[in-house]
Amino acid sequence: MSQNREYDFVITLRHPNYKIYNIITTLMCVLTIAAEIYALLSTMFFTYNWINVILMAVIVINFVLSIAANQKESIITFKWALYAAAFLWLMYPLHLPWIAVLLIVAALLERQIKFPQEIGFSKDAITFNTFPFKNYAWQDVKNAMLKDNMLTLDFNNNKIIQKETESDVPAETEREFNEFCKQQIANSPQLTA
Structure with a gap:
């Protein structure tokens, strides 16, 4: 006060428990990484952009830092992981802009939800x-x-x-x-x- x-x-x-939101966010990011790995293997590394690998690393790093923050009982945020996942869906080989828009909306709403x-x-x-x-x-x-x-x-x-x-x-x-x-x-x- x-x-x-x-x-x-x-x-x-x-603050309430954000467990459901965190699970949904985690699933969205894990599915994005799985789709990227599938795309990586199906293109046999030819024509694959290394920016995609960097964006996947951003997602993984954000999750590692969030898990560390969770053990300190602070509020976990996945904003950067959601933005990185959105950019992955915008780029080749996935290129599904409507999924990217959903992820960007989720990233923007996270601030309001966890405020x-x-x-x-x-x-x-x-x-x-x-x-x-x-x-x-x-x-x-x-x-x-x-x-x-x-x-x-x-x-x-x-x-x-x-x-x-x-x-x-x-x-x-x-x-x-x-x-x-x-x-x-x-x-x-x-x-x-």
Whole structure:
């Protein structure tokens, strides 16, 4: 949890498990390498471009570095492996541009998917940094509370959001945050049904 000048409080949420996304990304890259090796063997090294070998090496190196990062419990990224795989599908002998476009889209979306999820609290609104951004006015909120590293937002429409914070929040900051939220809810004009 941190404070910055645009928001009075910013809460970073615990990142979810990206296991499914990582498996799909790994499969896309492994299939690309398998297709390249097949193409390499079928052309018998004649007319084969060594840039393709370098791009395959980029994919393998990215995976080795990602596995090392995974053991340090950081978020694994396959962006460079996906870009290299996309270029392999653009080049001879594979040359299937539509697959390359899919891989480039996957690489671009990875940043958004694995971006740390944060919720900003200002005097005007509550903002989620999802794509697209979600804004909630304080008048839509019945209660907002942070307790034992669990953020709870209770909305007037009976929607409840509960998320765990990324790191431990000191008791003093928790108290300040809860007081801030109570004050914003009390000061906002409440909707009447």
